[in-house]
Amino acid sequence: MARRKKKTFPAKQLAKALFAGFVAVSIFIFVQREWTEREELAARPLPEGLHPAVEEKAGEFIRLAADQGIDVVITDGFRSGEEQDRLYAQGRTAAGKVVTNATAGSSFHNFGLAVDYALRTPDGRIIWDLDYDGNGNGRSDWMEAADIAKSLGFKWGGDWNGFKDYPHLEMSFGLSLRDLQAGLRPEDRPDAVRAMEGKQ
Numbered sequence: 156m157a158r159r160k161k162k163t164f165p166a167k168q169l170a171k172a173l174f175a176g177f178v179a180v181s182i183f184i185f186v187q188r189e190w191t192e193r194e195e196l197a198a199r200p201l202p203e204g205l206h207p208a209v210e211e212k213a214g215e216f217i218r219l220a221a222d223q224g225i226d227v228v229i230t231d232g233f234r235s236g237e238e239q240d241r242l243y244a245q246g247r248t249a250a251g252k253v254v255t256n257a258t259a260g261s262s263f264h265n266f267g268l269a270v271d272y273a274l275r276t277p278d279g280r281i282i283w284d285l286d287y288d289g290n291g292n293g294r295s296d297w298m299e300a301a302d303i304a305k306s307l308g309f310k311w312g313g314d315w316n317g318f319k320d321y322p323h324l325e326m327s328f329g330l331s332l333r334d335l336q337a338g339l340r341p342e343d344r345p346d347a348v349r350a351m352e353g354k355q
């Protein structure tokens with residue numbers, strides 16, 4: 156009986172196998188690193204207050220509006236997840252009229268990047284009157300205030316398509332809600348933060 160000649164592993168094949176192994180390990184390491192990074196981001200806690208740059212701009216907004224004879228008040232700023240859910244329930248499972256379409260974690264308020272404003276009349280009433288012209292210059296105070304806010308880098312809810320949120324002002328720093336939910340924060344966009352701080 157003739158013994159079969161032992162097959163030798165050709166060098167070429169060995170090289171191929173090594174290369175395939177190398178590629179597989181590289182892909183594995185890359186995917187795992189991406190995954191870990193994503194998990195770390197997602198585990199980032201939600202902010203617990205208004206972002207300092209937003210707070211500062213909100214103050215400037217009030218001052219600049221006052222210069223135009225418009226008394227602006229900030230009625231809402233940072234909102235925790237529970238507060239957001241309570242607000243969402245309003246007009247749905249709780250009494251009142253619907254004021255938001257956002258549930259917890261889906262509003263810029265939850266990330267400390269939004270404020271809501273209203274107007275105050277000389278007799279101290281807080282009003283949400285889009286036509287009110289308290290400074291008597293023939294323009295709606297509300298719209299004037301919106302323009303001031305926009306010049307400071309805020310996005311105004313009155314410009315939104317569909318559901319218009321006239322009191323709402325937010326600063327995105329180039330981040331979408333999805334980015335924020337994934338754990339990205341303004342600090343990850345230092346250039347955008349600096350640009351915003353430079354606006355007057």
Ligand SMILES: [Zn+2]
Pocket residue numbers: 264269270271320322323324
């Ligand atoms: Zn708002």
